[in-house]
Amino acid sequence: MKKSLIIWIGALSMAVLTMPSCASDPDSPGLEYMPDMYRSPAVEAYVDYGEVRGRIDEQKKGRLTALTPPQFTVPYFGKDSALLDMMLPYHRLPNQLMRSTHGVYGERVSQADEYTLATADLLNPLMLDEKIIEEGKKLYSSMCQHCHGEKGDGNGPMVTSGAYAGVPNYMEEARMKISNGQMFYSIYYGKGMMGAHRSLLNKREIWTLVHYVRSMQYKDYLKSGMVTDTTKKS
Amino acid sequence: MKIPENRKGLITLKKFILLLCCVAVVEYAPLFAQGEALYKAKCASCHQIEKNGTGPMLKGARQRWIDAGEGDLIVEWVQNNAALRNSGKSKRAAAVYKEYGGAVMQIFSEVTPEQVNQILDYADAPPVAPPPGTAPGVPATDPNVPVEEDGGISNVWWLLAVVFIVIILSVSGVRRQLKYATSEKAPDNSLSYWDEFKILAWKNRAISGVVGLVLTIASVVLVFQSLGSINLMEDYQPSQPIAFPHSQHAGVNGIDCKYCHNSVEKSKSAGFPTVNVCMNCHKQINGKDAAQQEQIAKIYVAAGWDPTIKPAGAYTGKTKPIVWNKVHVLPDHVYFNHSQHVVAGKINCTQCHGDMKQMEETAKVVPVAELNNVEGNLPLTKPTLTMGWCIECHGKKEVVIGDGSNAYYDEIHKRLKNNKKLYQQYLKDGKLTASELGGWECAKCHY
Numbered sequence: 001m002k003k004s005l006i007i008w009i010g011a012l013s014m015a016v017l018t019m020p021s022c023a024s025d026p027d028s029p030g031l032e033y034m035p036d037m038y039r040s041p042a043v044e045a046y047v048d049y050g051e052v053r054g055r056i057d058e059q060k061k062g063r064l065t066a067l068t069p070p071q072f073t074v075p076y077f078g079k080d081s082a083l084l085d086m087m088l089p090y091h092r093l094p095n096q097l098m099r100s101t102h103g104v105y106g107e108r109v110s111q112a113d114e115y116t117l118a119t120a121d122l123l124n125p126l127m128l129d130e131k132i133i134e135e136g137k138k139l140y141s142s143m144c145q146h147c148h149g150e151k152g153d154g155n156g157p158m159v160t161s162g163a164y165a166g167v168p169n170y171m172e173e174a175r176m177k178i179s180n181g182q183m184f185y186s187i188y189y190g191k192g193m194m195g196a197h198r199s200l201l202n203k204r205e206i207w208t209l210v211h212y213v214r215s216m217q218y219k220d221y222l223k224s225g226m227v228t229d230t231t232k233k234s
Numbered sequence: 235m236k237i238p239e240n241r242k243g244l245i246t247l248k249k250f251i252l253l254l255c256c257v258a259v260v261e262y263a264p265l266f267a268q269g270e271a272l273y274k275a276k277c278a279s280c281h282q283i284e285k286n287g288t289g290p291m292l293k294g295a296r297q298r299w300i301d302a303g304e305g306d307l308i309v310e311w312v313q314n315n316a317a318l319r320n321s322g323k324s325k326r327a328a329a330v331y332k333e334y335g336g337a338v339m340q341i342f343s344e345v346t347p348e349q350v351n352q353i354l355d356y357a358d359a360p361p362v363a364p365p366p367g368t369a370p371g372v373p374a375t376d377p378n379v380p381v382e383e384d385g386g387i388s389n390v391w392w393l394l395a396v397v398f399i400v401i402i403l404s405v406s407g408v409r410r411q412l413k414y415a416t417s418e419k420a421p422d423n424s425l426s427y428w429d430e431f432k433i434l435a436w437k438n439r440a441i442s443g444v445v446g447l448v449l450t451i452a453s454v455v456l457v458f459q460s461l462g463s464i465n466l467m468e469d470y471q472p473s474q475p476i477a478f479p480h481s482q483h484a485g486v487n488g489i490d491c492k493y494c495h496n497s498v499e500k501s502k503s504a505g506f507p508t509v510n511v512c513m514n515c516h517k518q519i520n521g522k523d524a525a526q527q528e529q530i531a532k533i534y535v536a537a538g539w540d541p542t543i544k545p546a547g548a549y550t551g552k553t554k555p556i557v558w559n560k561v562h563v564l565p566d567h568v569y570f571n572h573s574q575h576v577v578a579g580k581i582n583c584t585q586c587h588g589d590m591k592q593m594e595e596t597a598k599v600v601p602v603a604e605l606n607n608v609e610g611n612l613p614l615t616k617p618t619l620t621m622g623w624c625i626e627c628h629g630k631k632e633v634v635i636g637d638g639s640n641a642y643y644d645e646i647h648k649r650l651k652n653n654k655k656l657y658q659q660y661l662k663d664g665k666l667t668a669s670e671l672g673g674w675e676c677a678k679c680h681y
Contacts, residue, residue, distance in 0.1 A: 004426060005407055012399055027472040029563045031464045040566040045503045048560070100548035101288070103510060103537060113338065142490035147515075154279075157488030163519055164487075166278035166287070174340070192280050192288040195514035200496045 071107075086125050086203050092118060092181075094189045102190045114185065121181020124214075126207040133222055136212025139205055143197070152216040166193060176217045183210045269356030272349055276342060283357055286546035287518065289339060290330065292357035302326040308354070309347045315339045333545050465565075467619040471598030472559035476532050478596055485591035491583050498583075502571045509537045509556060517547070532556070561597045562619060569679050578640045579631070579668070584608045586618070628673035632665040646671045 032038050039052050050061030069075075077087045093110035094102065126132060141150075149155040152170035159167050168175060187206045190196040201209070215221040273283075273292070280288040290298075299308040304326045310318050311327055316338070319327045345353075425433075435442040483489050492498055497505035512533045520534075520541060521527035534541060536556045541547040564570055575581045583590070588600035589608045599618055606613045612630055616622030634640075635647045650657055650671070660670045672678065 005403065008427070009400060009403055012396075012403075027559055029465070029467060029470055029472075032565070033464055034565075034567075037567045038565040044566075045501075046506060046560055047566075099551075100543075103513065103539070103549035103551075105538075105549070105551050105553075142492040146487060146489045146493065157486075158515070161486050161488075164515060165518070166280070166282060168279040169275065172275060190514075193518050195510060195517065197514070199508060199510055200493070 082125070082127075083204065086207065090188060090198075090203065092121075092185055098189060102196055104189075104196075115182060115191070118181040118185040119179045121184070122179055124180045124184075124207055124210055126204065126211060128211055128222065130222065132208055132211050133215050136208045136215070139201070139209055140212050143200065144209065147194075152213065170213060170217055180210050180214070183213060266352075266356055266359065268349075269352035269354075272345070272353050273356050276345065277353060280339070282518070285518075288546070289334065290545060292354065295357065296354045297358075299326055302329075309350045312350045312353075313343055313345055313347075314341050316341060466617050467563065467599040468601040468617045469598060470561065471596065472561060474558055474596040475556050476529050478529075480590040480593040480597065482594075491590070498572045499577050500573055502573065504572045506558065509533060509553075513537045513539060562599060564619070567680055568621075569681065578642065580634060581631070582610060585611050585627075624679070625669070625674060628668040631668050633668055633671055635666060643671060 035051075039047055039049065041052055043049065048061065050057055072089070074087065074089065077083055092114045093108055094104045095114050096109040096111055098104045099109060140148075145156055147154075147156045147158045147164060147167045148170070149159070149167070154167035154169045156167065158164040170176070184206055185191075186194065187201065187209060188196065188198045188203075197206070211221075218224075273281075277292065281290065281292050283291060283293050285291050296305065296308055299305050299311070302325065304324055307318065307324050307326070311324070315327065315331075318324050319331055322328075483494075484491060494507035494511055495504040496507070496511075497503065516530055516533050517539065519530070521530045533539075533556075536554050538550045538553040539547060540550050543550075576583075585605070587597075588605050590597070602614055602616065602618045602623065605611055605618065612627060614623055614626050614630070616626050633643055635643055638644070647666070650660070660666060667673070
């Protein structure tokens with residue numbers, strides 16, 4: 001009798017003790033109704049392809065599916081030749097110093113100081129009109145404003161909160177004088193402490209921002225097209 | 235009154251000291267402010283005060299030039315570094331140029347020698363320390379406070395259950411023994427607990443029948459309820475390799491969601507920032523305390539940035555991916571597109587993700603109750619990330635039509651107007667919802 005009691009108690013406590021292990025792994029999203037319908041065999045961004053349709057592939061487990069496109073590939077941008085022209089690979093290379101300062105890996109670099117050479121790039125290939133300035137304002141507020149400030153004075157919330165220091169003021173004479181090409185170069189490859197923004201903005205967007213920054217620097221930019229020869233006349 | 239010659243000198247000295255003090259008090263503050271203003275306008279984008287950046291740190295710059303025996307040349311260097319370098323009269327100039335890999339400093343011929351000195355005075359002055367604990371933008375978090383785990387039944391309850399079962403069994407065992415002890419009959423060892431239970435149940439058939447029925451129904455209900463909770467994602471908060479506080483980035487520092495989740499307006503997925511985006515700021519920001527520094531060091535490892543390389547850190551090229559855990563997991567048989575919802579639907583991020591500006595921990599699937607608390611959100615009832623939740627919103631959300639911003643909706647609207655009766659019926663509640671423009675068709679999301 002005593003033996004059976006011990007067996008009963010033992011079995012029950014074993015059952016109870018193993019139950020908590022049924023509680024889910026905090027990193028698992030939980031039970032799936034139909035696991036074979038959860039991950040598509042076609043590659044999608046940010047999906048773990050370690051397990052597809054029940055088959056486990058150790059090599060693919062936890063590997064990123066957000067990979068960079070092969071070098072020298074150009075995304076499709078439609079049939080507008082002006083836009084296509086703008087989207088072709090940028091003709092200026094990063095400075096060789098940028099390998100260590102801006103993390104330019106596995107790319108061709110230039111021995112020359114391309115930023116200075118960009119003083120010759122006067123033309124903003126994007127036609128200027130009110131819509132572009134509006135677009136620029138939207139882009140600026142999400143991509144630049146946190147550092148450069150709403151008015152371009154270098155007093156964005158990042159700076160005023162004390163997290164970041166050393167954001168230049170667009171309204172200084174030296175910065176008002178730089179060419180459109182230099183502004184593009186700085187946004188594209190980064191300059192000083194600022195990193196490259198080419199992974200966040202395409203070339204058309206960068207030229208839009210160049211227009212917008214100019215319109216902040218020069219009050220009648222939209223009307224006069226600013227310092228004449230630096231902007232394409234529409 | 236005649237003043238002795240030796241006293242005269244003393245008075246002049248006293249006067250001089252007094253004058254010096256006055257000058258110091260009156261002029262130091264504005265000079266200091268001028269230095270600060272000049273530093274911010276001219277130097278700050280490349281030089282930090284206490285850390286090497288694009289250029290060397292300014293604190294102690296004058297001393298470094300004095301140490302090199304060229305203290306008088308620093309003004310020349312600041313004004314026109316290229317000229318000084320090319321003149322060949324300064325070794326220090328050549329050394330700095332080489333140390334920074336030939337990075338060229340801008341020429342500041344408009345800055346006067348006095349102004350150069352004001353800037354250097356400002357750089358060498360001890361910084362005004364903020365009162366402890368009030369560092370801007372750092373939420374007071376104690377890393378020692380354990381994160382509360384939620385979901386599942388705590389082990390304590392299981393332990394209690396075991397204890398109770400043991401107590402019940404031992405008490406009943408004792409009762410049984412006592413029963414045999416008081417009765418004349420010899421204990422009947424052939425009967426097991428199970429047999430005794432069966433006899434007891436047969437004796438009280440009516441009661442055990444009712445109890446059995448209730449238990450069966452309850453367990454069926456429980457099973458179906460638990461089936462319904464499969465894949466409920468509310469509150470799902472997987473661990474992340476880096477403790478990323480949205481409150482700090484989007485809240486205090488005012489970074490727009492779209493800066494990091496860059497493809498939200500262009501693509502199906504909102505986009506997860508690549509580590510170069512982190513480095514746009516974290517190249518400079520390496521953490522205010524040890525806990526922050528530990529987290530930010532992980533970004534450096536991922537980006538291949540070595541902050542110890544002289545003079546100001548450098549990229550090494552040895553990168554390592556950060557493996558984040560996906561929070562909002564949708565099965566493949568559901569199609570969801572961020573750009574459709576954000577651009578065409580004009581839905582704010584907070585509608586589905588809550589107020590991330592307040593989120594101090596890593597991201598989670600925000601429960602619908604919390605979502606409803608956010609101002610401007612359309613109140614919903616079904617759990618977040620379930621189909622009920624999706625179609626509830628599709629049935630309630632008004633679609634903006636006729637402002638020319640969305641050609642697709644305009645076309646659907648035009649066709650809808652052909653069916654006057656249906657159109658009137660839809661307009662009874664005064665708005666056109668997504669579902670009335672086809673947002674409830676199965677193939678919109680499942681195909």
